[in-house]
Amino acid sequence: MGTQSDDTPAVTLPSAASTTASTTEDPATPSPSAVEPTTEPADDEPTPTPDAAAEGSRSAPFTIGETVGNEDWSVTLGEPTEAWKRVKAENQFNDPPADGFEFYLVPVTATYIGDESGFAWLDLRVKFVGADGVTYEDRCGMIPDDLDDVGELYEGGVAKGNTCVVVPEGAEGLWTLTAGWSDPVFFVAGS
DSSP states (O other): OTTOOOSOOOOOOOOHHHHHHHHOOOTTSOOGGGSOOOOOOGGGSOOOOOOOOOTTBTTBOEETTOEEEOSSEEEEEOOOEEOHHHHHHHOTTOOOOOTTEEEEEEEEEEEEOSSSEEOHHHHEEEEEEETTSOEEOOOOSSOTTBGGGOOOEETTOEEEEEEEEEEETTOOEEEEEEETTSOOEEEEOOO
């Protein structure tokens, strides 16, 4: 989403004034090749520290319930819950999850804040990334209060509904939210 920054460190380019000053030589100053290099002991050099992980990344996920957004959407994910009984009650013809898998409903509240209009069911995608690094995104059939049933929204319009993902039984991992063509933002569910 728009709140996520990439892990590339920022680079500050020198200004034109500092570039000009550094390339102008004073005739009284010896050229750089005439100056003997000085060597300082290696143990005096500071050790670089790694950059902190970007908020919402896989290594620094948001917590379910935190609101995130980009230029078009402000979104809050609710606590995921195992939902086969609810999915079965919604439509008796829904197939159960395959052996070793479970259905998880994730409540979504999304406010459209863009300049034009948007569809939550089209723009927003919730997935599960297991501790094994595999992404799971299969849907569960007809579900109660489906986010897909919310129509077009204009600025200030709010979509509330559920999405459902097929997840390996007992799997640990993170949830992701993607808005439009943005990179996914990661979330950890509560304990």
